[in-house]
Amino acid sequence: MFRPSFRSIMLTAFLLIAGVLAAAAVSGWLSLEALARSIHDGKRNALALTAASRVLGERSVDLERSARQYLVLGEPALRQRFDDALSEAHLALDTLEASAQGLAAPVGEWRALAAAIERGLETTPDGSGAQAAADFSADFLALSQVSEAVERTIQARLARESEDLLAELEYRRHLLAQHILAAVALAGVLAALTSWWLLRPLARMERAIAALGDNHLESPIRIGGPADLRQLGEHLDWLRQRLAELEANRNRVLRHVSHELKTPLASLREGVALLSDGILGRLNAEQREVAGILDSSARALQERIEQLLHYNATQFDARRLDRKPTALLPLLSEVVSEHQLLIQAHKLEVRIEGDAPILSADVSKLRIALSNLIANAIRFSPEHGRIRIDVQVQEPQVIIDCRDDGPGVAEEELERIFEPFFRGSRSSTASTKGSGIGLAIVREFVAAHGGYARALPSPQGAHFQLELPHA
Incomplete structure (x- = not known):
């Protein structure tokens, strides 16, 4: 049965997600490109229509002026000016007919009026005077009105096209947003499915490694996935x-x-x-x-x-903890009471001071650590000596300081004193020698709780400090 590897799954998922996002990006680009072309074509068409409309209006005025002058003065140049203006007007009308729909009626009417005026000029003698020019006033007025109607129609058309373009822009904006959201959602689903398929065996592997670290070696390890x-x-x-x-x-x-x-x-x-x-x-x-x-x-x-x-x-044994809420001060008092015979035999004074919150700890292992710490202080304290145990909170730890009046620890041996079977140079002069593993057990069990045990320099006696987390 074919099973893809972790790398191939990651590469495939990456390519799929990249493909989905790329498809959304291409779709958006194509949509924007189409919209840009529409805007460009609309702008070019609007410029052409506006220019043609302006030319038509100007040539309408030129036609009237040159015709009136020709009728009064009879100069052939004025008639030529009329013909030129009429030719330019026809070119503008051709542009309007080609670029815009719905202008056939006004354009045809304008052409008819212009043709009628041209025929009237041909049948009217040259220099016939102001009366002849006045006879054409109605035709020129109608021609001007048709030109204005054409311009209004074009402006209305351009306004509609602008509104349509804005509506198209809004539609494409919403469509692009939907495509992006769909692509992101699909990419998220693909990423979630890939992560679920890959992280589930990784989580099982993490638990298996933790079980190996805790020396739980009974259950077989079965990892699925890639x-x-x-x-x-x-x-x-x-x-x-x-x-x-x-x-x-x-x-x-x-x-x-x-x-x-x-x-x-x-x-x-x-x-x-x-x-x-x-x-x-x-x-x-x-x-x-x-x-x-x-x-x-x-x-x-x-x-x-x-x-x-x-x-x-x-x-x-230090790797397995059965944590329960533990009151530290009562536990310290119980441990001291367990050593009461030795304390009385050495005529020692033991004081416990301070306060501490409830800890989450393995009571049996913490009891062993505290018992070894106090036993070490009792063993090396001289008769009529004092042992002081101070408890204080320094967020997020609880600090336990244990001081005695014994020979203490040499400064160069502060770290080695926790090594198994190392008793220190000063302990060799004491009347009672220790076994050398009590402090090693203290450090093991305190470290198992996430804390730390250290020996601190002290001008008199030994000073040991335990840090235990309580948060």
Whole structure:
């Protein structure tokens, strides 16, 4: 079954949309071109009709003047002027007949009147006087009236043509607007359909990638749509299977390593216990000291193995959050109460001050982060020391500052202190050494909430600051 690729679909959609818009543009251009030709032809025709009408009116006056003068003076030049004016008038009448309809009657009437006047001049003797000229007055008046009627008819015709042209312009404007709107709507429909067809598999792919990032490797990945996106979905499903295999191998290796390390370690601790109890013979002071060192080292090794397994599980667990509305101050008070025995044993004073809004957080993971932070402060605080926890809002974060009176953190180690199993140079001088993963877990869980954990320079003791978003 043929399935087009993402690129071919995008190119086809682009060409279709461009074709629709181009068709609308060509249609508009052709419409404007036709309208421009109509305006040009109408303008040229109007100029021709106006000029012919003006010439006809002027020649009508010239005919009357030259005829009257000829009848009074009898000069042949005046008769020639009459004939020339009549020829020009006939040319103007030909133009009017050719350029405009509905002028046949007045043009024919004008021709008849002019012919009658011409015949009258031929039958009237030269220089017959003013009385003869007066006899032609009615004919000349009628000729002038016909010329005026022709001019009025032409003006009315030009006015109608102008109105028709304006109506045509308005019609074509509406038609062009409809074509443009239809083209834009069609292009929008094509773009929406293309986007829907392309974005739907992209959205599924985004969810699949997010599921891979969250270590949800159970469901197969099936991506539809274009051929290249389907192929990419197949690669993602292959990646899911590989990640599932790696995750299973990792868990299996951790179980095996844990078993392989804990079993001989348990035997080692049992042997050291037998030696320390003198079951295999009494030990002198040096031997007891060596046995104590062996027991302490075995316990420390077992603790490190358990911490490594716990931290490894914490890194994967931090990716899954079950957010719920959480009151921060009551949660801090509960965490402090859980450490009350250690606080009393170290004779410490712990104060919680400030206020905070309700957070959207995973209570269990946030509790672990706060517990590790407070436990770290308790572990490295001297007797009769103070631990101060200040909570404040700095939009859009809630800031938690934890200060203690312990040895603090060297300025060059402020960032490294959050690395797994790094305890810092100053902590080596403290009476109690930490495991080195508590602060790493704090940063992991705070970062999972979209926040940040940092160590700040402090002239006395350690100063840790947590930022948690609440908006």
